[in-house]
Amino acid sequence: MGRIPKMQDLLAPFAARLKERKEDDRLRCLKTVTPGASAAVFLNGRELVNFASNDYLGLSTHPSLKARAISFTQRWGVGSSASRLVCGNIDAYDTIEKKLAKLKGTEAALVFASGYQANSTVLGTLSGDGSLLALDRLSHNSLLSGAQLSRCRFLRFKHNDLADLEQQLSRPALHKYTSRWVVSESIFSMDGDSADIDALCRLSANSGSGLYLDEAHATGVFGRHGMGLTAGRKEVTVAMGTFGKGLGSFGAYIACSETLRDYLINFCPGLIYSTALPPAVLGAIDAALDIIPSMDRQREYLLDMAEGLRVRLKSCGFDTGNSCSQIIPILVGSDKLALELARHLEAAGIFAPAIRTPTVPANAARVRISLSAHHTKEQIDHLIKTLSNWHEN
Numbered sequence: 551m552g553r554i555p556k557m558q559d560l561l562a563p564f565a566a567r568l569k570e571r572k573e574d575d576r577l578r579c580l581k582t583v584t585p586g587a588s589a590a591v592f593l594n595g596r597e598l599v600n601f602a603s604n605d606y607l608g609l610s611t612h613p614s615l616k617a618r619a620i621s622f623t624q625r626w627g628v629g630s631s632a633s634r635l636v637c638g639n640i641d642a643y644d645t646i647e648k649k650l651a652k653l654k655g656t657e658a659a660l661v662f663a664s665g666y667q668a669n670s671t672v673l674g675t676l677s678g679d680g681s682l683l684a685l686d687r688l689s690h691n692s693l694l695s696g697a698q699l700s701r702c703r704f705l706r707f708k709h710n711d712l713a714d715l716e717q718q719l720s721r722p723a724l725h726k727y728t729s730r731w732v733v734s735e736s737i738f739s740m741d742g743d744s745a746d747i748d749a750l751c752r753l754s755a756n757s758g759s760g761l762y763l764d765e766a767h768a769t770g771v772f773g774r775h776g777m778g779l780t781a782g783r784k785e786v787t788v789a790m791g792t793f794g795k796g797l798g799s800f801g802a803y804i805a806c807s808e809t810l811r812d813y814l815i816n817f818c819p820g821l822i823y824s825t826a827l828p829p830a831v832l833g834a835i836d837a838a839l840d841i842i843p844s845m846d847r848q849r850e851y852l853l854d855m856a857e858g859l860r861v862r863l864k865s866c867g868f869d870t871g872n873s874c875s876q877i878i879p880i881l882v883g884s885d886k887l888a889l890e891l892a893r894h895l896e897a898a899g900i901f902a903p904a905i906r907t908p909t910v911p912a913n914a915a916r917v918r919i920s921l922s923a924h925h926t927k928e929q930i931d932h933l934i935k936t937l938s939n940w941h942e943n
């Protein structure tokens with residue numbers, strides 16, 4: 551037997567990669583924050599206006615969600631004790647999934663522990679050796695992981711470019727793949743732009759593909775009852791949505807047919823081999839689903855504020871890409887500039903993170919502004935003033 555490697559030999563490549571990241575100004579570090587009231591956050595003891603959160607409607611602190619989380623905890627305890635298939639499937643799941651299916655207009659719904667878990671395991675469960683997955687190039691990492699884990703053939707089409715998708719799907723070499731899925735997001739997480747859902751539905755139907763859409767950032771904000779752009783659309787085979795962003799708490803769901811739901815319960819490892827959500831989280835989800843349909847006023851305020859901000863940023867010369875949602879990227883190009891801009895904002899009491907490679911493509915670094923219905927007009931004015939100061943420097 552050869553020399554047994556020492557622990558430092560095993561760790562050396564990790565340390566080298568971290569050093570490389572640091573030298574490239576791309577080292578990620580966890581920041582400890584303390585949430586404050588009305589879109590505020592405390593960082594190193596300093597209060598900042600938070601433009602980084604996905605809590606688009608401010609539901610994470612809503613009294614009804616908190617009250618139901620507490621009441622579910624009092625009734626069922628803090629843990630679910632097992633996976634849903636063993637004994638973790640408390641009756642709240644049934645109520646929640648019925649509400650979800652009704653709101654989404656689908657036959658059925660299935661709750662998962664997180665969006666990452668759903669995307670990374672459902673795609674592989676629905677596809678196999680003879681399957682083809684076609685993913686938008688800017689699809690979230692969880693969708694990419696799902697495609698990679700599935701071990702089926704997958705291709706990536708240019709972002710929101712359905713001519714490219716159509717052309718790739720029609721390649722003769724791919725004709726043998728009869729089980730096909732087109733995978734995209736309804737609102738993209740880092741660009742805040744939207745997929746053309748009508749066109750995706752048409753193209754999927756014409757190419758005999760299932761359509762899988764991630765609604766993580768549309769849920770709560772867009773569509774019928776605020777339940778995403780796929781709500782009520784029968785042509786969408788599978789819609790994934792999350793509870794951890796616009797719905798204020800944690801977890802995710804798949805909205806689909808009864809058959810697919812049964813199939814996932816039987817074959818999806820992310821559901822079968824993972825502990826069910828804790829009762830407190832189910833309580834918060836249950837309450838959010840009751841409130842969300844009645845929040846049109848907050849959605850209108852949020853989306854009007856986003857439109858107003860985009861117009862003012864563009865007039866100051868900022869590039870906000872194709873954003874049409876509450877997510878507004880300020881595209882600056884290099885990682886260095888994005889970091890500089892984030893630091894400039896922080897100095898003025900604004901928390902908005904620099905998003906760099908590998909989260910976004912090279913030279914597409916940005917500061918991501920994420921709006922909430924809790925932001926005030928004064929906070930937006932301060933943001934614009936601070937940004938225009940930076941531009942003038």
Ligand SMILES: Cc1ncc(COP(=O)(O)O)c(C=O)c1O
Nearest residue numbers: 664665666690692739766792794
């Ligand atoms: C588009 C998209 N899909 C899925 C996820 C994962 O969802 P979760 O945070 O519930 O794991 C995220 C999270 O950031 C996301 O942005």
